[in-house]
Amino acid sequence: xxxxLATHPxxxxxxxxxxxxxxxxxxxxxxxxxxxxxxxxxxxxxxxxPFIHSLNPSRDVLALSTxxxxxxxxxxxxxxxxVWRGKPVFVRHRxxxxxxxxxxxxxAELRDPQPDERRVIKPEWLVMVGVCTHLxxxxxxxxxxxxxxxxxxxxxxxxxxxxxxxxxxxxxxAPANLAVPPYAFISDTQIRIG
Amino acid sequence: MRRPLLTLAAALGAALLAAAPAxxxxxxxxxxxxxxxxxxxxxxxxxxxxxxxxxLQVYMEVCANCHSLRQLYYRNLTALGLSDAEVRxxxxxxxxxxxxxxxxxxFERPGRPSDRFRSPFPNEKAxxxxxNGALPPDLSVIVKARExxxxxxxxxxxxxxxxxxxxxxxxxxxxxxxxxxxxxAMAPPLNAGQVSFHDGxxxxxxxxxxxxxxxLAWAAEPxxxxxxxxxxxxxxxxxxxxxxxxxxxxxxxxDVH
Amino acid sequence: MASGLHQSDFRNPVVRxxxxxxxxxxxxxxxxxxxxxxxxxxxxxxxxxLAMVNLLIMIATGVFLAMHYTPHVNHAFxxxxxxxxxxxxxxxxxxxxxxxxxxFFIVVYVHIWRGLYYGSYKAPRELLWMLGxxxxxxxxATAFMxxxxxxxxxxxxxxxxxxNLFSAIPLVGxxxxxxxxxxxxxxxxxxxxxxxxxxxxPFVIVGVVFLHVAALHVTGSNNPLGxxxxxxxxxxxxxxxxxxxDSVGLVAYLAVFAILVFFFPxxxxxxxxxxxxxxxxxxxHIVPEWYFLPYYAILRAVPNKLGGVVLMFGSILILFVxxxxxxxxxxxxxxxxxxxxxLFLWTVAFFVLLYCGAKPPEGIYVWLARFATAYYxxxxxxxxxxxxxxxxxxxxxxxxxxxxxxxxxxxxxxAAAKPMEKA
Numbered sequence: 112x113x114x115x116l117a118t119h120p121x122x123x124x125x126x127x128x129x130x131x132x133x134x135x136x137x138x139x140x141x142x143x144x145x146x147x148x149x150x151x152x153x154x155x156x157x158x159x160x161p162f163i164h165s166l167n168p169s170r171d172v173l174a175l176s177t178x179x180x181x182x183x184x185x186x187x188x189x190x191x192x193x194v195w196r197g198k199p200v201f202v203r204h205r206x207x208x209x210x211x212x213x214x215x216x217x218x219a220e221l222r223d224p225q226p227d228e229r230r231v232i233k234p235e236w237l238v239m240v241g242v243c244t245h246l247x248x249x250x251x252x253x254x255x256x257x258x259x260x261x262x263x264x265x266x267x268x269x270x271x272x273x274x275x276x277x278x279x280x281x282x283x284x285a286p287a288n289l290a291v292p293p294y295a296f297i298s299d300t301q302i303r304i305g
Numbered sequence: 306m307r308r309p310l311l312t313l314a315a316a317l318g319a320a321l322l323a324a325a326p327a328x329x330x331x332x333x334x335x336x337x338x339x340x341x342x343x344x345x346x347x348x349x350x351x352x353x354x355x356x357x358x359x360x361l362q363v364y365m366e367v368c369a370n371c372h373s374l375r376q377l378y379y380r381n382l383t384a385l386g387l388s389d390a391e392v393r394x395x396x397x398x399x400x401x402x403x404x405x406x407x408x409x410x411x412f413e414r415p416g417r418p419s420d421r422f423r424s425p426f427p428n429e430k431a432x433x434x435x436x437n438g439a440l441p442p443d444l445s446v447i448v449k450a451r452e453x454x455x456x457x458x459x460x461x462x463x464x465x466x467x468x469x470x471x472x473x474x475x476x477x478x479x480x481x482x483x484x485x486x487x488x489x490a491m492a493p494p495l496n497a498g499q500v501s502f503h504d505g506x507x508x509x510x511x512x513x514x515x516x517x518x519x520x521l522a523w524a525a526e527p528x529x530x531x532x533x534x535x536x537x538x539x540x541x542x543x544x545x546x547x548x549x550x551x552x553x554x555x556x557x558x559x560d561v562h
Numbered sequence: 563m564a565s566g567l568h569q570s571d572f573r574n575p576v577v578r579x580x581x582x583x584x585x586x587x588x589x590x591x592x593x594x595x596x597x598x599x600x601x602x603x604x605x606x607x608x609x610x611x612l613a614m615v616n617l618l619i620m621i622a623t624g625v626f627l628a629m630h631y632t633p634h635v636n637h638a639f640x641x642x643x644x645x646x647x648x649x650x651x652x653x654x655x656x657x658x659x660x661x662x663x664x665x666f667f668i669v670v671y672v673h674i675w676r677g678l679y680y681g682s683y684k685a686p687r688e689l690l691w692m693l694g695x696x697x698x699x700x701x702x703a704t705a706f707m708x709x710x711x712x713x714x715x716x717x718x719x720x721x722x723x724x725x726n727l728f729s730a731i732p733l734v735g736x737x738x739x740x741x742x743x744x745x746x747x748x749x750x751x752x753x754x755x756x757x758x759x760x761x762x763x764p765f766v767i768v769g770v771v772f773l774h775v776a777a778l779h780v781t782g783s784n785n786p787l788g789x790x791x792x793x794x795x796x797x798x799x800x801x802x803x804x805x806x807x808d809s810v811g812l813v814a815y816l817a818v819f820a821i822l823v824f825f826f827p828x829x830x831x832x833x834x835x836x837x838x839x840x841x842x843x844x845x846x847h848i849v850p851e852w853y854f855l856p857y858y859a860i861l862r863a864v865p866n867k868l869g870g871v872v873l874m875f876g877s878i879l880i881l882f883v884x885x886x887x888x889x890x891x892x893x894x895x896x897x898x899x900x901x902x903x904x905l906f907l908w909t910v911a912f913f914v915l916l917y918c919g920a921k922p923p924e925g926i927y928v929w930l931a932r933f934a935t936a937y938y939x940x941x942x943x944x945x946x947x948x949x950x951x952x953x954x955x956x957x958x959x960x961x962x963x964x965x966x967x968x969x970x971x972x973x974x975x976x977a978a979a980k981p982m983e984k985a
Binding site for chain 1: 622626629630644647648649650651652654655809
Binding site: 143144146147150151154170171174175 | 378380418419542545546549550552553556
């Protein structure tokens, strides 16, 4: 059996070695191979989808994507932070002065022009996703002792973005205002976010 | 030339049959189960929605007093054809524990669709204490967890009778033809007329057993219909692809054979 | 071309540029393109490629399942149910993975059996064969630990029983079992380490598969005649001939796989594994997964703890020395009338053991298992060594392209000069 290695053939017998016999029907093979290849590629693509889709939010995650907040205990001037989809949501009971300050601004000065009226449902309740639009840090300004930035709203300590009392970007690197999540008042003192 | 391959294929087939554990091994001891025709049987069966909804009612009004169904959420019920509002209403009939609140206290609130089905007992010890030491099993995957599957569940629910002469039934146990050992701690759960179905169906023991079994089969395999539908497409695709690949292979090998 | 670069034959400039610096395309072309392969494979030769595909399917589904699975005794069962119910296509990933284990063993058993029938373990392929046995052992370990992860009743009790096998080792057995468990029973530490190893071992398998294939490409493939190719007329290039033939087998395999996954996903599983693990209640019949049943039957056939464990492991380890137990110079059993019968009986014994493994260890089943066990070992230890000496083998063909004529005997040399002749 030792000769196995030695006698192993060096040159293979390729299709071309069969000469003219192979030429006949070459066209049909090409078309057939093309169709079969296309089928196989479609199949492989279809196989990829379940894998990709399995990484999208699952049904239990989607089911929890609403959060209800009771507003009754929040005094004027106070703010609370609630969790919605794993992110902090700022709920601020604004004072009349804060509302006035937010509405007096000349929109032309803003980087991301948006009137305060379009950012709230009821003027005294400001609800925003507390994630800086720059690189995702959580701005300061919820606690009374927090720095609130130069415009009396929020200040992001990561890269120094300043937001006003309507959560609009006024200074610093962030490109856009703090986002307002979809929410609705389900009663006078209760909102549902999401 | 092909003989070894054929022999091996036959042997493998026989082995798979021998190894297919569930039905064959069950047949050794237990009495043969009555063959109940369920809507979801066969290669293309689907869940009878009306039956499963009645089964849900049987579960909620009867079984849920002792048996949990903790892998299910109320939101899952939309798959049985219930509307969002109906699901919300069903969820709201139970009080679930939530918390801690801002004072650090746990509190009760009405259920929401995103809650799990409420379990009747807080833990296993409490369940045993309330049931003379027997643990009512969770029913989420009970149809997959018993040899005989849905047929067995149906048979068990309808298999209560007086013990045959000479058979002594222990204190607190009940005679059931289909339970392994024939003595089961669960008292006959279904009694005729126990539930009044909204759709006017007569609530016989057999009807309730069939409905609740359909519901539990759905609970165990909610993906069943989607799975079979996808399976049909994939097998068809592979059949066509198989034909094409075989033709290509024949073509390529034509000059060698 | 600058010195030190590989001389590439590819025309495409990008391929050529890469190939000159890292000749992967040349390697692929050589090993899977023009690789000269015996022209007479039957469909049993598909199963090596199928095993490779199966391994990749297991790794792909396993990696994605691991993204959703929680290896903790309090959460494992629920996290598997969450995969089945809430994760998008989670049921598909899990059923493919669970049934993929069964498919893998079917494919590998056929692959091994093909090697037994056609003498693929004989010189010069001994190391190739032994690497295969290593892969098989790694597969078994991986499958066993994977079955523990859903933390059902069979997971828990299977883990308990199998790890307890090591307590049969004299003196240090109990210490070893405690070490395996990381505690005094199968518990959370056990589950955690099993998960880690279940994730690791498949990649070790990939490494050994690479060696297995590398060794194969040194010796070249065996073939149904068991004789070596004598020249180009006996071989065809791997591509397109065997890529096409393997594709046929692949689609058939996928069809069987799909029917199992989509229509009978729990047929090969055990209902008890849908009951969460309970360390206080043993199920009335503990059985391993079907692919372990023959070895389980051997274990139970021996009325002695240590003896049973030794025979069980011995039944696989014996494959390592098979190349030296079978002394016959003829590879293919097509030319070994007695060995062929002996191997078919061995196959029957294997299935008898598989059957007995699923039955309670009492009465007729114990005796059946004992006879089958005795024959299983006798085949390797007695029959093959003796047959090598006394068996009259049939005359071998001259070459692959010239099958033997009726009556046998060497063919005139002129036959080899006509390579275009139909095979």
